[in-house]
Amino acid sequence: MAPNxxxxxxxSEYGRIARAMKKVIETASHGQIDVFISEDIPRGNEWRPSIxxxxxxxxxxxLLYGAPYEDWSWCFYEAGYFVAAKPAATDRRIFCVIRPNVNAPGPLSHLQMLTSKDQLIKELIGIFERNxxxxxxxxxxxxxxxxxxxxxxxxxxxxxxPRVHFVACDAELAQGQIPPAAQFxxxxxxxxxxxxxxxxxxxxxxxxxxxNTETGRQNFVYKWLEETAQILLAARENEFVAPQAVLIGRGGRRYRTLLHRARVQGDGDYRCEFLAIEEVGGPLTGLSSKQLSLLTAIRMGYRFRSEIIQKFPADFxxxxxxxxxxxIQQIPxxxxxxTVESRTRGNISxxxxxAAFDEVECEKMSRLLDYWPILAREMYRSLGLSSDGKTVIRPGLVGSDVERYRTVLKAMRxxxxEFLSRSCARVAQMMKRSEQELTDNAKALEDAVKALTGPDIKTAA
Known part of the structure; x- marks a missing residue:
């Protein structure tokens, strides 16, 4: 093995920069220093003995340290194991690469912090010289x-x-109820x-x-509180519940609170952070649930076309x-x-x-909806991810996964x-008027505009 x-x-989120740093060290040392990162472990091997x-x-x-609110427990374990492996050795050192505006992590605060390019270069040169x-x-x-x-x-x-924070004793939440003393x-x-x-x-x-007051019922506080309890308890189990309730606040302003972050701290507190998002207006009125579902589906269909199909072509x-x-990181x-937005735009099923389609079209649209879970699963598979798109199981977009990605993208396109064509056609059918009615309307509109711009109205203005 190469020296030192x-x-x-x-x-794992810092894998790209870790690989880049490994390449820098190996290049500068002309391959004489071996650099190990966890991604070097062959898939299928026992990873822990290797590490x-x-x-x-x-x-x-x-140690490439990032944001303090991220979970660094495994990296701290690696640092502790490194020290404990040879406690008497004086020539083994840990360097914490950290941003200047971030406080040193407590478990490593006694170690040397590298907060700049010059400091990192100096230590690397020292390693090269010792070798x-x-x-x-x-x-x-x-x-x-x-x-x-x-x-x-x-x-x-x-x-x-604006942020709203929730704090409660985690042990009290284990019973599935929010304790009365919990705080916003x-x-x-x-x-x-x-x-x-x-x-x-x-x-x-x-x-x-x-x-429970009349004001609370009018402002939907009761509904919001019931839903927020579900969101808090679900987040504790690593599950996400999309917010549906809108809270009517001071001056009639409408707020939707979106869970931004949740964690159990070392002191036993369960803390959540919500974004208080003010909505400009209320939901669309005068539309049936069928029409609302159809229009929302069209909107999300165009967004999917723009943000997935057109943004991530198979140009490998x-x-x-x-x-x-x-x-691989962006698509999931x-x-x-x-998906979250489509759920949060209202109680749409x-x-x-x-139900917005006739029997024949309903069967065709149902078939399209059934295809989606299959395509999503295969898209994640081509990216080397688990079926939920959250866990890396192998390198993605290599070998046969490249062709799988191309096939999935073609199928999604x-x-x-077909989804947008049939949905838009249905909306057009709902709104369609006869040519005679449109002609009559055009004439009536023209007459109204002429009347509004006539000399009497201008003089009155």
């Missing part, structure tokens, strides 16, 4: 410079919506807008009391490995976003949608064309 091998510890073996044999460990490896400092600077943005750029959270916290203006209670903290029981010959990796996220 290096172990790069990272979360522990490389932790024992490595002389340096680089008697000639290094071109200018070449190394150029290589590391390409990683600077990915490793050291500022972590930003976009606070476009946030800026007092936000809680005031939502509950008309001007405070920075509002207990669950107080919102319950509000829900012109793609780099990094571009393929980005596609876009599909999930579209498959039955209502199919054909399904989308």
């Amino acid at each position: 091998p290096i172990f790069i510890s990272h979360r 522990e073996h490389h932790l024992r044999t490595a002389q340096s460990l680089f 008697a490896i000639d290094v071109d400092a200018n070449e190394l600077r150029g290589l590391v410079g390409k990683l600077e943005s990915s490793l050291f750029s500022e972590i930003r959270e976009f606070d476009g919506y 916290t946030g800026d007092d203006n936000v809680l005031g807008d939502l509950f008309t209670i001007q405070a920075q903290s509002v207990p669950w029981c107080k919102v319950q009391r509000l829900a 010959d012109a793609q780099s490995s990094d571009e393929r990796e980005r596609r 996220r876009v599909i999930e976003d579209l 498959t039955e209502d949608f199919l 054909l399904l989308n064309i």
Whole structure:
């Protein structure tokens, strides 16, 4: 094995930058230093013994640290195992590569933090020199410079919506009920807008009391509270419940609260963060459930066409490995976003949608809907993901999976064309008027415009 091998510890989301850093070190050392990342383990092999073996044999460990709210427990385990493997060794070191605006993680706060490109270059040169490896400092600077943005750029959270936080003792939630002492916290203006209670903290029981008043019933607090309880308990089990209820707040403003983040902290608290999204207007009125389902389906069909079919063509010959990796990460996220939006636009059911068609067309549309789970599963399979699109099971978009992706994309395109064609035709049929009626309407419209622009009206204006 090459001298002083290096172990790069990272979360799976940082796999791309870990591979890039591995390539930089191996290139700058002319292949004389072996760099291990978890992606190097062949699929099907026992991954844990392999990781522990490389932790024992490595002389340096680089931990690529990101956002504090992400789960770093496994990376901390790797760092602890690295130290415990040879506790007496003084030449084995851990380097935490961290952004300048992020606090050092508690378990590693005693270690050296690398917060800039120059610091990383200095430590890499030190490793090369200890191994008697000639290094071109200018070449190394150029290589590391390409990683600077990915490793050291500022972590930003976009606070476009007000936040509402929920806090409760996790042990009390195990019974499947929200404890009365659980708290909503946030800026007092936000809680005031939502509950008309001007405070920075509002207990669950107080919102319950509000829900049972006449005002609470008129403002849908009771419905919102019931649904929010379901969302909170489902999130605790790693399940997502799409919000349907709209909360009527101060001044008649309408809010939909969308779960943004949930976690159980080390102190035993269960914390959730909601975005309070203000809706400009209420739902469409004057439409039947059939019409609402049909129009929503058309909207989502066009979005799917734009955001999946047209955005991710099968142009693999012109793609780099990094571009393929980005596609593997982006497609499941876009599909999930579209699915969530379709659920959150109202209580729309498959039955209502199919009921908008006659018997023959209903059968054809039902067949199209049945195809979707198959195509989604095979799309995820081509990306190397599990059937829910959330777990990586093997490298994606390589070998036979390239042709599978092309076949799935073609099938999705054909399904989308037929789906939109039949749905739009049905809407057109609902709205269609006879030529005589349209001619009469056009004449009446022309007469109305002439009357409005006549001399008497102009003078009166």
